[in-house]
Amino acid sequence: MHDATTQAGEPALGAGTGAKEPLSAGLKQRHLTMLGLGGVIGAGLFVGSGAGIAVAGPGIVLSYLIAGALATLVMRMLGEMSAAIPASGAFSVHAERALGRWAGFSVGWLYWFLLVVVLAVEATGAAQIAHGWVPAVPQWGWVLLFMVVFTVANLSAVKNFGEFEFWFAALKVTAIVLFLTLSLLAVFGVLPDTEPVGLANLTGHGGLLPHGWSGVISGVLAVVFAFGGLEVVTIAAAESDDPARAVGRAVRSAVWRILFFYVGSMLVIVTLLPWSSMQPGKSPYVAVLDGIGVPGAGQIMNIVVFVALLSALNANLYGSSRMVFSLAERGEAPRALLKVSNGGVPRRAVLASVAFGFVSVLLNLKWPDSVFLYMLNAVGAVLLFVWGLIAVSQLRLRPRIEREEPGKLTLRMWAFPYLTWAALLAMGGVLVLMLTDDSARPQLLWSAGATGAVLLVAGVRELRARRARR
Numbered sequence: 001m002h003d004a005t006t007q008a009g010e011p012a013l014g015a016g017t018g019a020k021e022p023l024s025a026g027l028k029q030r031h032l033t034m035l036g037l038g039g040v041i042g043a044g045l046f047v048g049s050g051a052g053i054a055v056a057g058p059g060i061v062l063s064y065l066i067a068g069a070l071a072t073l074v075m076r077m078l079g080e081m082s083a084a085i086p087a088s089g090a091f092s093v094h095a096e097r098a099l100g101r102w103a104g105f106s107v108g109w110l111y112w113f114l115l116v117v118v119l120a121v122e123a124t125g126a127a128q129i130a131h132g133w134v135p136a137v138p139q140w141g142w143v144l145l146f147m148v149v150f151t152v153a154n155l156s157a158v159k160n161f162g163e164f165e166f167w168f169a170a171l172k173v174t175a176i177v178l179f180l181t182l183s184l185l186a187v188f189g190v191l192p193d194t195e196p197v198g199l200a201n202l203t204g205h206g207g208l209l210p211h212g213w214s215g216v217i218s219g220v221l222a223v224v225f226a227f228g229g230l231e232v233v234t235i236a237a238a239e240s241d242d243p244a245r246a247v248g249r250a251v252r253s254a255v256w257r258i259l260f261f262y263v264g265s266m267l268v269i270v271t272l273l274p275w276s277s278m279q280p281g282k283s284p285y286v287a288v289l290d291g292i293g294v295p296g297a298g299q300i301m302n303i304v305v306f307v308a309l310l311s312a313l314n315a316n317l318y319g320s321s322r323m324v325f326s327l328a329e330r331g332e333a334p335r336a337l338l339k340v341s342n343g344g345v346p347r348r349a350v351l352a353s354v355a356f357g358f359v360s361v362l363l364n365l366k367w368p369d370s371v372f373l374y375m376l377n378a379v380g381a382v383l384l385f386v387w388g389l390i391a392v393s394q395l396r397l398r399p400r401i402e403r404e405e406p407g408k409l410t411l412r413m414w415a416f417p418y419l420t421w422a423a424l425l426a427m428g429g430v431l432v433l434m435l436t437d438d439s440a441r442p443q444l445l446w447s448a449g450a451t452g453a454v455l456l457v458a459g460v461r462e463l464r465a466r467r468a469r470r
Helices: 029-039 049-084 091-099 101-133 139-155 158-187 212-227 232-239 243-252 254-272 284-291 297-329 347-366 371-378 382-404 418-436 441-469
Strands: none
Touching (some): 029 243, 049 212, 049 232, 049 254, 049 418, 101 347, 101 371, 101 441, 212 418, 284 297
16 A cells, blocks of 8 residues: 655555445545535534634624635635545545655544534533423433434435435524525514614624624634535545535535635625624524524524534544544554445444444543543644644645646645745644633643654554564
């Protein structure tokens, strides 16, 4: 897997990329399109955005623009590399091609760890909502049900995963389109018993930037991690009929998705309601729907958040299984995980991921404020480390692709290399902000510790490999 190199000693672009991927090509363009659409709409938007509004006021619109711009740049870089080098391991493969085995190993295992830990949060959150609807079933019973259902779905044909995500995403997209439509009608006073709201909520209560630019920056810190999950599109693209075309279409639509869903939502929310009325932990979407007289607004949003959590659980189980399978393909995970069903599903990789997911769920249910909290903190900033390696990989790979296989550059990063460097600087800025923020600092330090541990293991493996070659 690792012996194909260029004259300069670098791994060849095609080596270990999954060019002869044994996985099924069962995902259709409609699956990937809706996965891309749904991947940007999660519980972090529906509920977590309230914390951002509380610290930034109407300036949250600028916070989302900044965070969304960073996410868009990362997706463009990732799309460029994934279109040229499609692989089930996506950015882990790219990091290995660009920087060496240690980088592919590190980013792959970090991302896998991130997904299986966050999976526990999603399963527990969905179980809490379901338990509220049917108290007779204990919370752990709902967790067990969800995990079993999605494990079975992921063990069968990959098209089943695609169908689940297609309909989950369709419901989320429909919900947010209806929310935006109703909100805009309320803004202009078209709905019954409403009058045009004007700009009173934008200019009053301290103005557009009640906490100044520091509030906007704090808002970025509060919302940037809501964009995590977009990366799964590039992993899934490897199991489509035309990976390069599929990932290109998904990434190209990222800009308008972010503008429409995130920025558009925030704009109508802070226009309709005073930002000072927002409470962290409570959905601003519910507040808006209550304000314009939609009956049962709380339960409606509970259903939407419930679907968003199940969708994320399904996507994370899929993404984690494909990432660990790709690691096994390249000799960075146990070879036993390479077993593939007749339908092209890496069942052992799915079971390995869900097994750790079950452990995470049990820790979350038993010790949410101790053991699991430490695990959650350990992945709190991992997304930024993964994004950073994506950017560095793109800086290294772009010149090589132009030199060796320019025809594969069907999707190009804008203004290369300047915007790539700008994105790296922005990520560094977010890390500095986390270090200076009392609530975010523990996450950064624990995540840095987890990253350091993985890098140490990668370094030891690299030294052993060099000794073996000698």
